[in-house]
Amino acid sequence: MGGSVRGHPVLPRRAPAPALIDRPGAIEAAGRLGGPMDPSEMLRTLETERARGRELFAAAASLEELEAANVTVLGRKSPLGAVQRALGALAEDQRRQLGKAVNDVRGELTDVQERRREALTADAESALLAADAVDMSLPGRRPPIGSLHPLTLVEDEIVGLFLRLGYRVAEGPEIEDDWHNFQALNIPEDHPARTMKDSLYVSIPGHPELLLRTETSAVQIRTMQSQPPPVYIVAPGRVYRRETSDPTHLAVFHQVEALVVDEGITFADLKGTLEAMAQGLFGEDRKIRFTPSYFPFVEPGAQIGVTCFRCGGVGCQLCGSGWIELLGAGMVHPKVLENCGYDSERYTGFAFGLGIERVAILRYEIPDIRLLIEGDVRFLERFGVA
Numbered sequence: 001m002g003g004s005v006r007g008h009p010v011l012p013r014r015a016p017a018p019a020l021i022d023r024p025g026a027i028e029a030a031g032r033l034g035g036p037m038d039p040s041e042m043l044r045t046l047e048t049e050r051a052r053g054r055e056l057f058a059a060a061a062s063l064e065e066l067e068a069a070n071v072t073v074l075g076r077k078s079p080l081g082a083v084q085r086a087l088g089a090l091a092e093d094q095r096r097q098l099g100k101a102v103n104d105v106r107g108e109l110t111d112v113q114e115r116r117r118e119a120l121t122a123d124a125e126s127a128l129l130a131a132d133a134v135d136m137s138l139p140g141r142r143p144p145i146g147s148l149h150p151l152t153l154v155e156d157e158i159v160g161l162f163l164r165l166g167y168r169v170a171e172g173p174e175i176e177d178d179w180h181n182f183q184a185l186n187i188p189e190d191h192p193a194r195t196m197k198d199s200l201y202v203s204i205p206g207h208p209e210l211l212l213r214t215e216t217s218a219v220q221i222r223t224m225q226s227q228p229p230p231v232y233i234v235a236p237g238r239v240y241r242r243e244t245s246d247p248t249h250l251a252v253f254h255q256v257e258a259l260v261v262d263e264g265i266t267f268a269d270l271k272g273t274l275e276a277m278a279q280g281l282f283g284e285d286r287k288i289r290f291t292p293s294y295f296p297f298v299e300p301g302a303q304i305g306v307t308c309f310r311c312g313g314v315g316c317q318l319c320g321s322g323w324i325e326l327l328g329a330g331m332v333h334p335k336v337l338e339n340c341g342y343d344s345e346r347y348t349g350f351a352f353g354l355g356i357e358r359v360a361i362l363r364y365e366i367p368d369i370r371l372l373i374e375g376d377v378r379f380l381e382r383f384g385v386a
């Protein structure tokens with residue numbers, strides 16, 4: 001009776017007893033009774049092993065178990081291996097027939113094992129991927145990116161306020177010459193601002209009388225020299241003075257200079273502009289006061305103070321008088337206009353220079369101006385820096 005198992009031709013289960021065994025003694029102890037194997041027993045063993053192999057490979061739950069099943073079913077010491085070794089003792093005809101049957105069973109089981117290996121490998125990979133999985137829907141961790149320094153925030157705010165009023169931004173060098181920093185600004189030779197006490201001179205061979213600018217007012221001169229009226233500019237920048245620092249003073253600080261020159265500009269324009277600026281920066285509650293003051297490049301001149309945030313105007317250790325001085329201002333002196341070639345009969349103007357650090361301490365209620373430049377992270381964290 002012939003048949004086939006999954007397309008593999010097999011010999012009849014009950015094959016006739018072998019007629020010829022060339023070398024019976026060569027068949028090893030693989031028979032059921034431990035003696036030589038006859039062909040029918042070999043066929044039974046093949047069928048048993050086919051079924052057992054399929055079962056073992058299907059039951060392997062991991063690649064390691066599959067490898068163990070491989071050794072048990074297809075290894076050298078397996079019953080299949082014994083049948084294979086026994087082939088050598090058979091007559092040629094039977095050897096060919098049984099050899100084919102052995103190859104079929106081995107081929108079939110190798111295929112079964114391979115498919116199981118593929119399935120287990122895929123499972124192992126998916127398990128690995130699942131264990132390694134990244135949840136793409138989780139929000140990412142943002143590294144701290146810092147923020148603008150409070151002085152930059154204040155400067156941007158002041159400049160932005162004036163840009164919205166139609167002013168433009170002007171700039172000048174931090175190292176100035178005597179003419180722009182003093183003479184053109186109507187600061188006579190004997191003015192205290194010229195003494196070594198206030199100014200920091202720079203020694204560059206071939207360039208006498210250079211100094212670190214003491215105020216941004218020199219930008220007024222550079223602007224008027226470079227364009228005809230009307231002028232509406234703001235000039236932010238760093239300035240240097242020979243000063244000892246204290247809670248409201250630094251030796252290196254920042255100012256914003258403003259200059260307006262046009263026909264018919266009056267002190268009322270200056271006052272209105274400054275009030276609008278103070279309200280924009282500090283809100284309507286803070287009071288500002290105008291005090292007459294002297295600056296050689298304006299006439300009349302004034303100083304503008306804002307009520308101290310700490311004492312509310314009563315007077316304390318921080319402010320002394322209850323007021324924190326914010327800026328100097330005035331109507332541009334006719335001599336300054338003429339120094340720059342402007343017709344002082346036709347044009348008038350106002351100018352002011354305010355300290356950016358002073359605005360910052362008033363805005364953020366900072367008890368000591370030096371905190372702004374010390375780089376202390378605990379202080380800067382308040383502004384999102386660090």
Ligand code: FA5
Nearest residue numbers: 215217249250253325326327328329351352353355358
């Ligand atoms: C001037 O510098 C004038 N150039 C201002 C000016 C411009 C007047 C145009 C008229 C027309 P003063 O030295 O007062 O003025 O300084 C102006 C402002 O800078 C002060 O009101 C204050 O806010 C700030 N300031 C002055 N000295 C210091 C300092 N050591 N540290 C921090 N801020 C200062």
